[in-house]
Amino acid sequence: MPSEPLIQVRDLSKHFRTFRRRPGIWGGIQNLFVRDYKTVEAVDRVTFDISQGEMVGYIGPNGAGKSTTIKMLTGILVPTSGEVRVGGFVPWRDRTNYVRTIGVVFGQRTQLWWDIAVIESFHLLRKMYDVAQRDFDERMALFGEILGLKDYLHTPVRKLSLGERMRCDLAAALLHNPPLLFLDEPTIGLDVVAKDHIRKFLTAVNERFRTTVLLTTHDLDDIEALCRRIIIIDRGRLLYDGPLELLKQRLLRTKQVKFVMRDAEACARLAALPIDGLQMETVDELTCRVRFDRTKVDTGDLVRQVLARVEVRDLVIEDESIEDVVKRIYAGEALREVSLQ
Amino acid sequence: MSLRNIGIVYRKELMDSLRDRRTLISTIVMPLLLIPAMTIGFGSFAISMVKKAEKEVPKLMILGGEDSPGIVSALRSLPDAVFVPASDDYARQITNKVVRAAVRIPAGFEASLHGGDPASVEIYVYEGELKSEFGAQKFRAFFDDLRQRTIESRLAARNLSPAILRPFVVTKKNVAPEEKVGAAFSSAMLPYLVILMCLTGAMYPAMDLTAGEKERGTMETILTSRVSRTHLVLGKFLLVLTASIATALLAVTSMGFSSHMAATMFAKDLPPAAAQQFRLSISPQALAAVFVLVVPVAVLFSAALLAISLFAKTYKEAQSYISPLMIVVIVPAVASLMPGVELNWRLALVPILNTSLVSKEIFTGTYHWNFIGAILASSCVYAAAALATAVHLFQREDVLFRT
Numbered sequence: 001m002p003s004e005p006l007i008q009v010r011d012l013s014k015h016f017r018t019f020r021r022r023p024g025i026w027g028g029i030q031n032l033f034v035r036d037y038k039t040v041e042a043v044d045r046v047t048f049d050i051s052q053g054e055m056v057g058y059i060g061p062n063g064a065g066k067s068t069t070i071k072m073l074t075g076i077l078v079p080t081s082g083e084v085r086v087g088g089f090v091p092w093r094d095r096t097n098y099v100r101t102i103g104v105v106f107g108q109r110t111q112l113w114w115d116i117a118v119i120e121s122f123h124l125l126r127k128m129y130d131v132a133q134r135d136f137d138e139r140m141a142l143f144g145e146i147l148g149l150k151d152y153l154h155t156p157v158r159k160l161s162l163g164e165r166m167r168c169d170l171a172a173a174l175l176h177n178p179p180l181l182f183l184d185e186p187t188i189g190l191d192v193v194a195k196d197h198i199r200k201f202l203t204a205v206n207e208r209f210r211t212t213v214l215l216t217t218h219d220l221d222d223i224e225a226l227c228r229r230i231i232i233i234d235r236g237r238l239l240y241d242g243p244l245e246l247l248k249q250r251l252l253r254t255k256q257v258k259f260v261m262r263d264a265e266a267c268a269r270l271a272a273l274p275i276d277g278l279q280m281e282t283v284d285e286l287t288c289r290v291r292f293d294r295t296k297v298d299t300g301d302l303v304r305q306v307l308a309r310v311e312v313r314d315l316v317i318e319d320e321s322i323e324d325v326v327k328r329i330y331a332g333e334a335l336r337e338v339s340l341q
Numbered sequence: 342m343s344l345r346n347i348g349i350v351y352r353k354e355l356m357d358s359l360r361d362r363r364t365l366i367s368t369i370v371m372p373l374l375l376i377p378a379m380t381i382g383f384g385s386f387a388i389s390m391v392k393k394a395e396k397e398v399p400k401l402m403i404l405g406g407e408d409s410p411g412i413v414s415a416l417r418s419l420p421d422a423v424f425v426p427a428s429d430d431y432a433r434q435i436t437n438k439v440v441r442a443a444v445r446i447p448a449g450f451e452a453s454l455h456g457g458d459p460a461s462v463e464i465y466v467y468e469g470e471l472k473s474e475f476g477a478q479k480f481r482a483f484f485d486d487l488r489q490r491t492i493e494s495r496l497a498a499r500n501l502s503p504a505i506l507r508p509f510v511v512t513k514k515n516v517a518p519e520e521k522v523g524a525a526f527s528s529a530m531l532p533y534l535v536i537l538m539c540l541t542g543a544m545y546p547a548m549d550l551t552a553g554e555k556e557r558g559t560m561e562t563i564l565t566s567r568v569s570r571t572h573l574v575l576g577k578f579l580l581v582l583t584a585s586i587a588t589a590l591l592a593v594t595s596m597g598f599s600s601h602m603a604a605t606m607f608a609k610d611l612p613p614a615a616a617q618q619f620r621l622s623i624s625p626q627a628l629a630a631v632f633v634l635v636v637p638v639a640v641l642f643s644a645a646l647l648a649i650s651l652f653a654k655t656y657k658e659a660q661s662y663i664s665p666l667m668i669v670v671i672v673p674a675v676a677s678l679m680p681g682v683e684l685n686w687r688l689a690l691v692p693i694l695n696t697s698l699v700s701k702e703i704f705t706g707t708y709h710w711n712f713i714g715a716i717l718a719s720s721c722v723y724a725a726a727a728l729a730t731a732v733h734l735f736q737r738e739d740v741l742f743r744t
Contacts, residue, residue, distance in 0.1 A: 111562035116353075116357060116360065125566075128568060
């Protein structure tokens, strides 16, 4: 895309000074008098660009620096070094004008006020962001339609389920029609139906308003449903920035299915399946796990074949966790060829 | 500076606080229930204890007096008293409250009364113990009366008038205005109470709006909103101030009501002067003047509490920082209640104590305008410093995101 990227991040770093606590009672007493400080590089020289209208997954294990990056991009934290420009703004310098152009949702916390009805929070936000009444009504009608908010607009936030609350939070973040949306773990703790609802809504918003979305997540299904591009960071460092498809081909190839059998002999029959490239692992007498390369074996096909031959009580289809992917990148697998393009 | 944004934050926090039970209890229920309960409850408890002690028929002991049968039998015929046999461990029995009081009649007491020789009667008492004092009072009244009669009969025997012993009479008359005398007790208590209530009223909202918000994880979300940090802290501060002043106002109202109730209720049980102690007689002007003086103190408390609890990571941590502050505040407030602590230029600069002292004066109708001006000015300086600190702390990343 020839036009200037919406988000430009150059050598962004954030260091925290924390003090190392010594263990035990004696350590506790020592801590009172002598403090042993260490510097944690939460984000370390991260560089990337994001263009208008993109939906990018920002992923990494716990403590990788995802949230710290989001906090710097939203202007809450001031970086130790490096540059950020978002739509012409330096987030932390001109924060109050900048935040008119962004929406933020933190998955585990709500920006809606806990004890008051959802609609009252919306009204306060409308005033805060100077949204005209007509625009507000229009948008509420739209969100009501896609998100199904109408039923609980007058309920206090604390009485909402997590899924309902997340929908309200998304609506609140988009009330002032920002061209850019930051989402920190938007589907954490939600059930399958609620996750699906949120994903559909995000896709709709992205298509309709060309809203740029940067989301952090643990859930690879989120990424798969929403993003074509992902950025992986770990321990503050950028590990991968590129198309999801490429990563999937190179790294996310392994899929696994766990089968729970009716009897012990079934496991043996499963091992005799005439499909190439299956790795079998026995979990216990009645449970075994089959691992395979998803580019070579079709998951549906595999399950169909197994069900035709063996009596199965239950089955679970699993992806590799993001932690495992990161571990494998560290192990050197395909790192060079994938990450540095 | 946008008053509108501060107003939005204020409105949000107000709506939230009105639904928070802890804040409601500390702001409204505490002053409305606690003060009447304390004034009336404590008053009636004290009165009933005194009455019970008075009603008790004390066990008394007479030591000696074998050669003074007249005195002993006169003592034994005292009404509302029970006499137990003399015993050498009278001291232990009095200490253990078996016997309330004892009297030792010296040998040859009756004879020395007739002969005109000086004699000494000893009353044994558990000093400070109410029931023992009441028991001893019976002995004292008896011997006072006996001495009076002995003097009179001796004077009569010498043909002298009893008036010779009273060449003149001394009487004491109060010239201070009624309100000053009557309101001594309540006016001393009131400033202390108002200051304490300003603190307790501000405490819970201050913790909830800062440490509580951090704990719930909503601090980040509110920081991403369009409101600047300065507006945010000012909005929060105004709410804490509202709670502080509301609590103090409710406390004064409640105190006025309950002291009136107490004075009416205890009127029949207490001598008028004592019952008057409960009555608050404060002019509206005095109340208004004290209110003006208390506002900067409330600002000081609200800003200081906000700054301290902002530093805490959790509600619990905030509580442990603030509990010692309670003591720091109570000490100067109580100091003003101590006799002999008078307003002077040095004390006029001590925060809290100055307001407490000058309020006491105002409530009794004395206006030292120069002190009032100085105290108002110094309180405003302290309040402004505290507020500036709170605003400054709110800009600091290491305070907002302390880990």
